Amino acid sequence: MxxxxxxxxxxxxxxxxxxxxxxxxxxxxxxxxxxxxxxxxxxxxxxxxxxxxxxxxxxxxxxxxxxxxxxxxxxxxxxxxxxxxGAAFGPTHYGGDVHISPQEAEYMSQVEEKIGEDIPFWIIAPGWNSTFTVKHWSAARYQDVINAFKDRVLFVQVGRDGTRHPRLSSVLDLTGQTNLRQLIRLVYRSQGVLCPVNLVMHLSAAVKTTSGHYGRPSVVVAGGREPPQWEMYPNHQYLHTVGALSCCAEGGCWRARTFATGDGTAYDRPNRLCVNRVEQLPRCLHIIRSTDVIRAIERYFDGGVVKYLKPGEIAVCDSAVRSHLSM
Structure with a gap:
C-alpha cells in the first residue's frame, strides 16, 4: 500500500x-x-x-x-x-496537485467553528506513527516553540487516530478530529505549518493559499533521515542535518526507528535502527534546537509574508484555548 x-x-x-x-x-x-x-x-x-x-x-x-x-x-x-x-514528460509545478472546490473555499474552517472568528493560525503536527519513530522530534522542544510565540501566533495541533501525539499546551487541539479532507481544508486556511517530514509538509506545497497562490510558510524539522533535495520545497524552511554527522554524511540514512519497538516487523531489524542517539533522540534531530525552529518561523514574519496576531485576535484566541482545555 x-x-x-x-x-x-x-x-x-x-x-x-x-x-x-x-x-x-x-x-x-x-x-x-x-x-x-x-x-x-x-x-x-x-x-x-x-x-x-x-x-x-x-x-x-x-x-x-x-x-x-x-x-x-x-x-x-x-x-x-x-x-x-513510453511518454517522457517533466514536472510543471514544484509540488503535488490537491484541489479545493469553490464550495469548500466557502466553508467555515474548524478553527473558526471553535473560536467563533476567522483568525490566522499555524498548523502544528508533532505526532508520529509506530513505523517511523525516527522522525519524532522532542515534545518539549515543540512546546518551547509554542511558548516563544505566545500572544503572537495561534497554533492548531492536528494528527490522525492511530498515531502517537504529544500533549501540548496553549494550542487549539484538533488531534483525531479531522478526516483527510478536513485536514486539507485546514491546510488551505492556514497561515503556516510546523511539522516533521510527513503528509502535512507535502500538503502545504500542494494546496493553494486562500489568496490563490502557492507558497505557504512551512517549517520542517527534518534531521538526517531523508536527503533534502528529495523532500524539500523552495519556500520551506527545511531544517536538515545531512552532512553534519557521519551517519548521514553523504545523504539520508533512511532508517526507520530510534529504538526497536518489539513488534516483530522488519523495521526492528538492526539495519533499520538509528545508530547515533542522544537523550532518546536521533542525534540528527537532537542538534536541531527549539531556537532553530523559532528563528525559522520568525523569518516569515520578519520578511513580511505573514503578520502576527492583532490585539483583539489575541484576546479571542486566549479565551478559546482556555475554553477548549476546560471541555
Missing part, C-alpha cells in the same frame, strides 16, 4: 502527464486515500472491466538512488508513469 505522501506525489505525475499531452489520455486512480483526489480535474471515472483500460502500478524505484541524484520525490512518480506509458 502506498503511503499518503507517495499518493500525493502521484497527483503531480497525473497533472504533468495531462499538461504535456493534452487530450491524449484519460486517467483514473485506485488508491487508499480518495480524499486527495477529490475535485481533481485530471481524473475521469473508468471501469475496471473496460478492455481499453490499462492498469499501471506506479511504484518509485528512483528512491533507491535518492542520495546520489538531484531529484525530488515527485520526479520518481513522473519518471515511472512516463516509463510505463
Amino acid at each position: 502506498f503511503p499518503a505522501g507517495a499518493i500525493l506525489m502521484l497527483t503531480a505525475a497525473v497533472r504533468d502527464l495531462h499538461m504535456a499531452f493534452p487530450l491524449r489520455y484519460l486517467t483514473d486512480v485506485r488508491t487508499s486515500t480518495p480524499g486527495i483526489w477529490l475535485n481533481n480535474p485530471w481524473i475521469t471515472p473508468l471501469r475496471d472491466d473496460d478492455p481499453e483500460v490499462q492498469f499501471i502500478d506506479c511504484d518509485y524505484p528512483l528512491i533507491y538512488r535518492s542520495n546520489f541524484v538531484p531529484y525530488h520525490f515527485m520526479h520518481a512518480l513522473i519518471d515511472r508513469l512516463g516509463d510505463r506509458l
Whole structure:
C-alpha cells in the first residue's frame, strides 16, 4: 500500500502527464486515500472491466538512488508513469496537485467553528506513527516553540487516530478530529505549518493559499533521515542535518526507528535502527534546537509574508484555548 505522501506525489505525475499531452489520455486512480483526489480535474471515472483500460502500478524505484541524484520525490512518480506509458514528460509545478472546490473555499474552517472568528493560525503536527519513530522530534522542544510565540501566533495541533501525539499546551487541539479532507481544508486556511517530514509538509506545497497562490510558510524539522533535495520545497524552511554527522554524511540514512519497538516487523531489524542517539533522540534531530525552529518561523514574519496576531485576535484566541482545555 502506498503511503499518503507517495499518493500525493502521484497527483503531480497525473497533472504533468495531462499538461504535456493534452487530450491524449484519460486517467483514473485506485488508491487508499480518495480524499486527495477529490475535485481533481485530471481524473475521469473508468471501469475496471473496460478492455481499453490499462492498469499501471506506479511504484518509485528512483528512491533507491535518492542520495546520489538531484531529484525530488515527485520526479520518481513522473519518471515511472512516463516509463510505463513510453511518454517522457517533466514536472510543471514544484509540488503535488490537491484541489479545493469553490464550495469548500466557502466553508467555515474548524478553527473558526471553535473560536467563533476567522483568525490566522499555524498548523502544528508533532505526532508520529509506530513505523517511523525516527522522525519524532522532542515534545518539549515543540512546546518551547509554542511558548516563544505566545500572544503572537495561534497554533492548531492536528494528527490522525492511530498515531502517537504529544500533549501540548496553549494550542487549539484538533488531534483525531479531522478526516483527510478536513485536514486539507485546514491546510488551505492556514497561515503556516510546523511539522516533521510527513503528509502535512507535502500538503502545504500542494494546496493553494486562500489568496490563490502557492507558497505557504512551512517549517520542517527534518534531521538526517531523508536527503533534502528529495523532500524539500523552495519556500520551506527545511531544517536538515545531512552532512553534519557521519551517519548521514553523504545523504539520508533512511532508517526507520530510534529504538526497536518489539513488534516483530522488519523495521526492528538492526539495519533499520538509528545508530547515533542522544537523550532518546536521533542525534540528527537532537542538534536541531527549539531556537532553530523559532528563528525559522520568525523569518516569515520578519520578511513580511505573514503578520502576527492583532490585539483583539489575541484576546479571542486566549479565551478559546482556555475554553477548549476546560471541555
